Amino acid sequence: LKARLIDTFKGLVAFPDTNRGWISIATESARKTIAEQSFDLVLTTSPPPSAHVAGRRIQVAAGLPWVADLRDLWSDDRFSTAPIWRRAIDRRFEQRTLGKADALVTVSEPLAEELRHLHPGVPTHTVLNGFDPDLVNPGAPLPDVFTITHTGTYHQGRRDPSLLFEAAGNLIRRGRLPRDRFRIRLFVKHEPWLLAMAERHGVTDIVESVPWGSFEEAIRAQRTSHVLLLLHWGGPREAGVVTAKVFEYLAARRPILVLGGGPGVLRDLLDDTGGGLQVNAVERLEEQLLLWWEEFERTGALAWQGEPERIERYSHIRMAREFASVFESALES
Template sequence: MDNPLQPPDSVGGTDAPLRLLIVAYHFPPADSVGARRPAALARYAAERQWDVRVLTTGTPDLENPVPEVPERHIVRVAPVPRLPRLRRSPAAAADGADATASRPATAARTRAADLRLAVNRWVWKAGSELLVPDSQVNWIWPAVRRFLDTRDGWRPDVILATGPPFSVFAVAARLARRLDVPWVADYRDLWSVGNEYWVRTRARRSVDRRLERRLLRSAAASVTVSEPLAEAMRRTLGVHTRVVMNGIDRRPPATSTEPVAGPQARADHAAATLTLAHTGYVYPSRRDPGPLLEAVASLGEDAARVHVVFAGEDNGIVRRAVERTGVADSVTLLGQVSAEKSWRIQAEADVLVLLMWNDPRDAGTVTGKIFDYLFARRPILLLGYESGVAANLIRARGAGVVRNDKQAIAEQLRTWLAMKERSGRIPALPASALDGLFRDDQLARYLVLLGEVAGRVAPTR
């Protein structure tokens, strides 16, 4: 049979390119982690001569268009009516707004920050309870109508919707019914099955479960990013679910010469021997920096030789942990930074910190950040569930260590300090640690699956 990754000329009796519609709320130029999977799939399919269209939100970046997918093939639709963005934390500092943890804060400023945090958490929780299936529900009908009005006779062979947010599933199901084509549900994270990040109460879980079952009845296939998550779907929802992992995204070298940390941070930490970095959001009550900072505090005089950089949305969790453990002189809080600066922070650190949830319910989570870290080829210190997919991947690849106890973390820090003192560096991971983990390695399987759903490739299962 012909290569299923190219437009087949014998299967189904046609040599026309397979037409794929990707429904993704997050898509470039948005630089969120959620935009990477659909963007990579669109690029990969287009490179293999598939006819790819995208239905998404946002505004185009005409100076830096999406590679391989012309803007005329991307339908961008704004939610109507616009709702306030629901956040669990106050707005982050602008990129480059350096703030060391040791900088004094007035009592009034601290109280105001805590009040904003409390209000935002309440609004987020209320919205997560009342808006079904999520706070992007106001995008469903505008997206469906706009695509049908502008498609100009173009009809996909298969639709793929990637969530969260899971409003995209409702969009895909409606379009699939109107156009009489199959659709695939792509789960970057789970919805109502064991996902404590998004589901709050038992009543809301029941509503989501019923809606999810109804939508999946119309889906031709479901896909997720790890085997434990797929098994949870099979066991709980009774749907056959396949696995296509995320992967390492290749990216161009950084072009900025801007210092990673600001002048104050460089002055405070010029003598630091070991630099650790965490990039990205810290989830409340799920990803706890406390054990790491307690370990730094337990080092005594050696604590002055450790520098921990946190780059990401400032939600108060890290700040409070710093205050509680008394290690302000060893910590820099950079706030929100650009994607390029985040990558530079990763590349310049000695060790990268990956905060995950130390709970069996997080066993199947494979955060996209782990692939960014692997690409930086710096050792990883994972705080999280020791039998999870992420922990097993790090150990199998010799890419770092998994530690949760503050004494064990402190001992590991001492080991790295001694290594840095002896040789002046922490060795990079070997290139072989990345073998088979690049995004394209995973996407080849995805195109086969989509070809099967569209009836253009013989099923392999």
């Protein structure tokens, strides 16, 4: 609790964010590099928003076109816990900063519409996240224990696995799933509330809490799982959110289970690629877990229903082409 309070205080007083000290360093480093080499354009990516403050300064100093890419929104960040007064300050500062960009980019059309409303004079484009083609699963062997793995982030009350804990606990108590051959593997940093939640649902013994390690460890865990878990919030503005994690999961070529959320870009992506399904009700989740378990008992694996050609469209190669198009437009303008 003490650490959380300290982080909250830092978030409130640090402007525009806790990386503010990096702005001057980045700006000066860019100035020196630009003086020594020829560049056509400045690209900044957030989070953190400090990157865009540096980008604006570099734009002014170098006289180059500037493209600001927002993988998450700035003042309209859906997970922000800042009070209204702080968000109002952030909003005005964002308008002053990004209003000078030559182009804006974000991850989905609903979020792009929000940016167009906030910055009506700036061309705004959509470039979805993607996956590294080199990370496509070559066919890693699967364990003998049915394993569902989550390697993303958690937000208590918004993105948590309570629905899965409840469904698995119900099935185990009814004797439909065996405790010794069913595992929920969660990569965590410091979320003690997750274990407390597992205890409430009677599934502590099937939940494996793995300390967060390297990116490579997460990729290996994804490949050696039968199902990959993605936690989605059902908030009113979540329809436009597509986390980068889902693209990692597509590259792992394992069925994706999305918990929470409603219609939106993520569901459209799953429908387009055949990469997985989205579930919001415990009864429906119980049915799906049993279907998977029965297939696992018969075959020792789960048939992957993804469409490789469609999934390939969501690689970094596609992202590079779309960014190149944005750059060309910014240079022409």
